[in-house]
Amino acid sequence: AVMSRVHNGGDAALLEFNQEFDGVEAKKIKLDLSKNEFEIDAELATAIKTARENITKFHSAQQEGSVKIETTKGVSCWRKSVAIQNVGLYIPGGSAPLFSTLLMLAIPAQLAGCENIVVCTPPSKVNPDQEGNVLVNNVIGWTCQLLGIKEIFLTGGAQAIAAMTYGTESIPKVEKIFGPGNQYVTAAKQLVQKDGVAIDMPAGPSEVLIIADDSASPRFVAADLLSQAEHGSDSQVVLVSNSKVLIEEVEVELANQIIALSRREIAQAALENSQSILVNNLDEAVDFSNTYAPEHLIIATENCDKLAGKIINAGSVFLGNWSCESAGDYASGTNHTLPTSGYARNYSGVSLDSFIKKITFQKISEEGIKTLGPAIEKMAEAEQLQGHKNAVTVRLEKLKENV
Amino acid sequence: AVMSRVHNGGDAALLEFNQEFDGVEAKKIKLDLSKNEFEIDAELATAIKTARENITKFHSAQQEGSVKIETTKGVSCWRKSVAIQNVGLYIPGGSAPLFSTLLMLAIPAQLAGCENIVVCTPPSKVNPDQEGNVLVNNVIGWTCQLLGIKEIFLTGGAQAIAAMTYGTESIPKVEKIFGPGNQYVTAAKQLVQKDGVAIDMPAGPSEVLIIADDSASPRFVAADLLSQAEHGSDSQVVLVSNSKVLIEEVEVELANQIIALSRREIAQAALENSQSILVNNLDEAVDFSNTYAPEHLIIATENCDKLAGKIINAGSVFLGNWSCESAGDYASGTNHTLPTSGYARNYSGVSLDSFIKKITFQKISEEGIKTLGPAIEKMAEAEQLQGHKNAVTVRLEKLKENV
Numbered sequence: 113a114v115m116s117r118v119h120n121g122g123d124a125a126l127l128e129f130n131q132e133f134d135g136v137e138a139k140k141i142k143l144d145l146s147k148n149e150f151e152i153d154a155e156l157a158t159a160i161k162t163a164r165e166n167i168t169k170f171h172s173a174q175q176e177g178s179v180k181i182e183t184t185k186g187v188s189c190w191r192k193s194v195a196i197q198n199v200g201l202y203i204p205g206g207s208a209p210l211f212s213t214l215l216m217l218a219i220p221a222q223l224a225g226c227e228n229i230v231v232c233t234p235p236s237k238v239n240p241d242q243e244g245n246v247l248v249n250n251v252i253g254w255t256c257q258l259l260g261i262k263e264i265f266l267t268g269g270a271q272a273i274a275a276m277t278y279g280t281e282s283i284p285k286v287e288k289i290f291g292p293g294n295q296y297v298t299a300a301k302q303l304v305q306k307d308g309v310a311i312d313m314p315a316g317p318s319e320v321l322i323i324a325d326d327s328a329s330p331r332f333v334a335a336d337l338l339s340q341a342e343h344g345s346d347s348q349v350v351l352v353s354n355s356k357v358l359i360e361e362v363e364v365e366l367a368n369q370i371i372a373l374s375r376r377e378i379a380q381a382a383l384e385n386s387q388s389i390l391v392n393n394l395d396e397a398v399d400f401s402n403t404y405a406p407e408h409l410i411i412a413t414e415n416c417d418k419l420a421g422k423i424i425n426a427g428s429v430f431l432g433n434w435s436c437e438s439a440g441d442y443a444s445g446t447n448h449t450l451p452t453s454g455y456a457r458n459y460s461g462v463s464l465d466s467f468i469k470k471i472t473f474q475k476i477s478e479e480g481i482k483t484l485g486p487a488i489e490k491m492a493e494a495e496q497l498q499g500h501k502n503a504v505t506v507r508l509e510k511l512k513e514n515v
Numbered sequence: 516a517v518m519s520r521v522h523n524g525g526d527a528a529l530l531e532f533n534q535e536f537d538g539v540e541a542k543k544i545k546l547d548l549s550k551n552e553f554e555i556d557a558e559l560a561t562a563i564k565t566a567r568e569n570i571t572k573f574h575s576a577q578q579e580g581s582v583k584i585e586t587t588k589g590v591s592c593w594r595k596s597v598a599i600q601n602v603g604l605y606i607p608g609g610s611a612p613l614f615s616t617l618l619m620l621a622i623p624a625q626l627a628g629c630e631n632i633v634v635c636t637p638p639s640k641v642n643p644d645q646e647g648n649v650l651v652n653n654v655i656g657w658t659c660q661l662l663g664i665k666e667i668f669l670t671g672g673a674q675a676i677a678a679m680t681y682g683t684e685s686i687p688k689v690e691k692i693f694g695p696g697n698q699y700v701t702a703a704k705q706l707v708q709k710d711g712v713a714i715d716m717p718a719g720p721s722e723v724l725i726i727a728d729d730s731a732s733p734r735f736v737a738a739d740l741l742s743q744a745e746h747g748s749d750s751q752v753v754l755v756s757n758s759k760v761l762i763e764e765v766e767v768e769l770a771n772q773i774i775a776l777s778r779r780e781i782a783q784a785a786l787e788n789s790q791s792i793l794v795n796n797l798d799e800a801v802d803f804s805n806t807y808a809p810e811h812l813i814i815a816t817e818n819c820d821k822l823a824g825k826i827i828n829a830g831s832v833f834l835g836n837w838s839c840e841s842a843g844d845y846a847s848g849t850n851h852t853l854p855t856s857g858y859a860r861n862y863s864g865v866s867l868d869s870f871i872k873k874i875t876f877q878k879i880s881e882e883g884i885k886t887l888g889p890a891i892e893k894m895a896e897a898e899q900l901q902g903h904k905n906a907v908t909v910r911l912e913k914l915k916e917n918v
Binding site: 153155160163173174179187189195196197208210211212251288310314332341343369373379420425427428434436437440441442443444447455456461472473475476477478481487491498499500501502503506507 | 558691732777833
């Protein structure tokens with residue numbers, strides 16, 4: 113119902129939903145960021161700039177040149193990476209707007225060369241301008257300006273996904289939609305695929321699996337488990353270890369550390385659904401992890417580099433005692449948009465690749481078709497596709513005429 | 516209904532469907548290819564070997580090494596390509612079994628290193644062994660043996676897609692399903708995505724768009740249009756030209772060449788739904804093509820290399836007078852599994868990438884977390900994720916203790 117109201121009603125429907133769902137009265141959906149100034153804490157600004165730099169470095173290295181392959185003399189084939197022209201980024205709002213997700217999606221989109229980058233986020237009640245107009249969350253606004261994003265669209269939830277799929281008076285239609293969200297956003301992303309839009313990946317609750325041995329710090333392991341548990345009561349946190357002592361020490365640390373967390377009730381609920389698993393050896397731990405296919409995998413063992421080589425299903429892997437998941441969540445450079453719910457078996461996380469298509473090209477010379485033509489004719493004939501064969505035959509005949 | 520019968524009934528259901536839909540009584544679903552010999556025409560064998568070699572050359576070049584990026588001193592990040600472990604290839608049967616599709620899917624799957632490559636194809640009535648057991652089509656069987664594929668599963672249609680999704684007594688469950696098929700196969704592939712299986716891409720009728728100027732050969736252009744038109748009455752063939760003369764000459768050639776085609780009724784029906792478009796200049800032709808986003812694009816113009824640089828939406832592009840689409844369909848080396856119905860805007864064709872996941876890794880040293888940690892803490896705090904912050908804080912505290 114939400115989807116079709118947006119499809120038919122456009123901006124007007126979005127403004128109604130802003131009132132209905134977010135309790136916010138906005139005058140318009142499009143916010144021209146150049147007309148506003150956003151101020152944030154200086155240390156936070158520096159931190160965001162550092163993250164931006166690292167994310168840029170890591171994703172720039174994913175750019176691929178075009179290599180021509182001469183598969184047969186006179187037959188040149190190559191691939192070219194071309195940006196998806198119009199992409200939509202959904203940035204959830206609520207109490208803690210995820211400016212980190214904005215960095216993780218907008219930076220590779222810009223590096224890929226996407227022509228239109230449409231950013232949708234719920235309107236912010238707490239941040240009106242001098243004339244009382246509803247604005248965007250301050251840090252989101254500031255980060256957009258840092259990235260050179262000039263406008264943003266104040267709409268959230270399933271209605272934002274619908275708007276980017278069908279287009280409205282102010283929101284351009286896009287070809288691929290990225291970004292996390294609640295169950296309504298997830299459901300909407302699944303639905304719109306039928307209407308020709310691609311999505312980044314199927315979404316589910318966030319997870320971490322930690323493989324740890326006696327060399328791991330129980331304090332660090334507990335902190336990493338809690339950092340995942342605080343995401344939501346449906347978050348999965350799993351500890352797999354060959355050390356009973358470590359598992360017991362981590363339990364003690366969990367009990368100590370959880371007290372200080374503001375989101376401790378959520379974290380507690382997540383922990384109650386989670387498990388510590390004692391295995392006979394670390395190879396068993398790796399097998400378990402490969403079967404589980406975790407979104408995040410921390411390997412806090414002495415031989416972590418060796419074990420890393422055996423990982424076949426995981427979204428992102430963190431090696432050793434000092435590589436906490438939050439590093440990848442925010443600032444080390446890797447992308448934090450990763451496959452959950454076992455989808456690490458068949459999907460990659462977001463990367464530059466997510467924002468491009470690879471188009472194949474070929475150029476065949478007279479010599480090339482002369483050499484390769486008879487093979488094509490033979491195969492087309494065997495598949496009973498005479499027209500396919502004929503496209504070669506007319507060319508070979510022409511070459512004979514020319515002799 | 517088909518899907519749930521396979522889900523519940525396994526092999527027995529598949530054998531029933533073989534009788535019901537294909538009119539074939541097979542004793543079992545799994546066919547051990549090592550126990551049979553398949554003989555094919557010697558020239559066809561040579562042709563298939565040539566195609567195999569070229570497809571291997573082109574797809575091998577898509578292999579990517581792993582590059583470590585030090586985004587911050589002490590923070591190393593890299594990606595590693597890992598094969599999807601279990602993949603399913605659906606090869607349609609019927610009157611003309613598509614052994615070319617087997618090459619296009621199995622070769623990159625093998626290059627990627629997929630552990631289990633499950634091949635499903637309908638049983639062949641016309642090819643029983645000496646004891647009267649139902650076998651596979653001869654060329655499909657021969658091609659499997661050439662590729663080292665040791666077993667094949669005799670089931671077709673939506674039931675094959677269900678079998679690879681849920682697994683049966685003889686067919687292993689897979690993580691990603693590839694391959695074309697009729698409307699039932701396409702519908703089944705859409706459905707199973709809800710059950711955690713990935714698919715190669717959304718499917719639709721095949722298309723070619725040809726941009727041609729006065730330098731093009733009307734005979735070649737007509738042959739290329741017909742090679743696409745013979746696929747099905749719903750195939751789309753479009754000619755875009757800045758030359759009225761060429762369009763007229765192509766019409767004449769179409770009428771001449773279609774008479775000789777065995778599938779002329781299908782081709783005629785496709786032509787009737789198709790169009791020739793006269794544009795003012797070739798830039799307009801490129802704009803039209805980019806909006807249309809064709810699966811196959813042939814650019815038969817004098818300045819084809821220049822126009823190629825302006826193409827932003829297409830599956831595979833064929834440049835010049837000698838590069839016919841059938842070359843790419845069979846033997847030049849590029850993949851023929853391509854996005855249709857405008858999906859070239861947001862999807863790439865099948866490549867080595869389709870069979871792998873890219874897993875990110877990171878390793879952070881004590882120095883790395885010391886340098887980067889404060890930025891992570893600041894960002895986590897701003898997103899009100901205290902647990903994320905704490906995972907860094909416990910590490911920085913430990914480093915201070917150590918000093």
